[in-house]
Amino acid sequence: MGKFCKCNGRLLCMCLLPFMMTGHLLVYILVTIFVTISYAPPKIPVHFIAPGSTANSAKMPPHPLNPFWNLRLIDTALWNRLQHGCDRLYNPILRGNASGMPQQSKTKLLSAGCMSDCTSEAVLDTKENEVKSMSDQMRAFVSSMHCREYPYIINQPGLCYSNETLDSPLLLMAIKSQLGNFENRQAIRETWGRSGHVSGEFNVKGGLVRTVFLLGKQESKPNSKLHVLLDNESRKYGDILLWDFKDTFFNLTLKDVLFWRWFEQYCPKAIFVFKGDDDVFVRTDALVDYLNKQWEEHSLWLHYTNETDKGMDLFMGEVINYASPNRDPSTKYFIPQSFYQGAYPAYAGGGGVVYSGSLALRLKHVSEQVSLFPIDDVYLGMCLRKLGVAPSHHPGFLTFDLPFMQRGNPCAYKSVLLVHRRNPREMIALWKHLRNLRMRC
Ligand SMILES: *[C@@H]1O[C@H](CO)[C@@H](O)[C@H](O)[C@H]1NC(C)=O
Ligand SMILES: *[C@@H]1O[C@H](CO)[C@@H](O)[C@H](O)[C@H]1NC(C)=O
Ligand SMILES: *[C@@H]1O[C@H](CO)[C@@H](O)[C@H](O)[C@H]1NC(C)=O
Ligand SMILES: *[C@@H]1O[C@H](CO)[C@@H](O)[C@H](O)[C@H]1NC(C)=O
Ligand SMILES: *[C@@H]1O[C@H](CO)[C@@H](O)[C@H](O)[C@H]1NC(C)=O
Numbered sequence: 001m002g003k004f005c006k007c008n009g010r011l012l013c014m015c016l017l018p019f020m021m022t023g024h025l026l027v028y029i030l031v032t033i034f035v036t037i038s039y040a041p042p043k044i045p046v047h048f049i050a051p052g053s054t055a056n057s058a059k060m061p062p063h064p065l066n067p068f069w070n071l072r073l074i075d076t077a078l079w080n081r082l083q084h085g086c087d088r089l090y091n092p093i094l095r096g097n098a099s100g101m102p103q104q105s106k107t108k109l110l111s112a113g114c115m116s117d118c119t120s121e122a123v124l125d126t127k128e129n130e131v132k133s134m135s136d137q138m139r140a141f142v143s144s145m146h147c148r149e150y151p152y153i154i155n156q157p158g159l160c161y162s163n164e165t166l167d168s169p170l171l172l173m174a175i176k177s178q179l180g181n182f183e184n185r186q187a188i189r190e191t192w193g194r195s196g197h198v199s200g201e202f203n204v205k206g207g208l209v210r211t212v213f214l215l216g217k218q219e220s221k222p223n224s225k226l227h228v229l230l231d232n233e234s235r236k237y238g239d240i241l242l243w244d245f246k247d248t249f250f251n252l253t254l255k256d257v258l259f260w261r262w263f264e265q266y267c268p269k270a271i272f273v274f275k276g277d278d279d280v281f282v283r284t285d286a287l288v289d290y291l292n293k294q295w296e297e298h299s300l301w302l303h304y305t306n307e308t309d310k311g312m313d314l315f316m317g318e319v320i321n322y323a324s325p326n327r328d329p330s331t332k333y334f335i336p337q338s339f340y341q342g343a344y345p346a347y348a349g350g351g352g353v354v355y356s357g358s359l360a361l362r363l364k365h366v367s368e369q370v371s372l373f374p375i376d377d378v379y380l381g382m383c384l385r386k387l388g389v390a391p392s393h394h395p396g397f398l399t400f401d402l403p404f405m406q407r408g409n410p411c412a413y414k415s416v417l418l419v420h421r422r423n424p425r426e427m428i429a430l431w432k433h434l435r436n437l438r439m440r441c
Pocket of ligand 2: 163
């Protein structure tokens, strides 16, 4: 035995050597593959779940959150697919060649992704099951998301004109309302949304404020009593914008997009825009002071740097970072995996936000490159991301309200700019209480 080994040791080694080397190589390859497979992108801590979902819900997305705006095509989600087509269209160098795609899928993607083509058919896509399994509200959205042209039923072309010349109000307040909310609108007109010159809280300078309400039409009968009342209201106050689309939760994004269009055409010189809901309370005098200060600083900066006016990129509100889509089908914020995948970009709670007029114009243009998304605050965040503008957080925006115990105490409102939510009666009461806040606190 031993003799055999001795004699053939060298031979044996030479025979075994290739096997051993192959074995090592195999182990190396296996380890590499394992490492590659098990690599996960760094986890982003989830600080916030989009409104409507409960924290610690088991219905969170199953994957770690990916960075928003993935260049990779996620072809199992409709919105991602449409946006991918849109990105390609507007960035053929970085994102590939859109004209290299098959003609049919190209026109489909382009018309749905970002070009408004209301005459073409809905892009339900070939995977019928994908759409069939969606909720009614999601299906209604998908079937009309390629269209963003809706005519005015009531317009206010003269809102920002006085004596035939275009005004530049310090603040244009654009308030999303619904046909039936007559009381809310009236309370707003009488309190924080009063149109005209508003003096500041500390600074007497103040500024011109204009208010406009954004509405879609009610589902039922176009000539209903509500519409007659609205006609009267519009004639009396001249502050109603009504478009010919159905006013539903998932159609709120249309109000932003159509408002920007209106803004560009009829009020492009407004310095700041407030966009909010009709169930919030705004301390307009304090806001006017704050905005005057921002504007003065901007003017000073322009003066010292000798820059020509490049416009001001101010966007502020209650900023929400690292939110993920709500995957709980029982809430109205529910976004299925088959529609959108990925995290949400940083966005500001929709109760109310303030941005500069020049940014509103830029948002109008960039929104043409972003597919409509059913949740309006998130859509605004997407457009900002596309512009490369970060929303800035202002602690005075309380879209989740004050702590319960402090709500009755006027002095608690001292540093508040906006608080959500208040009904018309509360608005009027709060307005009275907050007079002369400075003297008392
Ligand atoms: C895009 O693809 C088409 C067809 O494949 C080709 O003719 C065209 O030159 C390409 N364009 C660019 C910018 O690469
Ligand atoms: C409107 O403009 C005209 C001519 O420019 C001027 O005579 C008139 O006083 C102005 N009216 C108001 C209310 O400013
Ligand atoms: C609308 O206004 C007109 C006159 O301004 C008034 O006669 C009419 O009663 C109003 N209609 C309603 C439904 O309030
Ligand atoms: C939005 O409005 C359009 C036009 O009225 C309508 O066809 C569509 O169903 C609405 N979308 C939703 C989600 O309700
Ligand atoms: C700003 O512009 C003025 C006139 O165009 C010029 O005289 C001045 O030197 C410039 N200042 C700076 C800091 O560039």
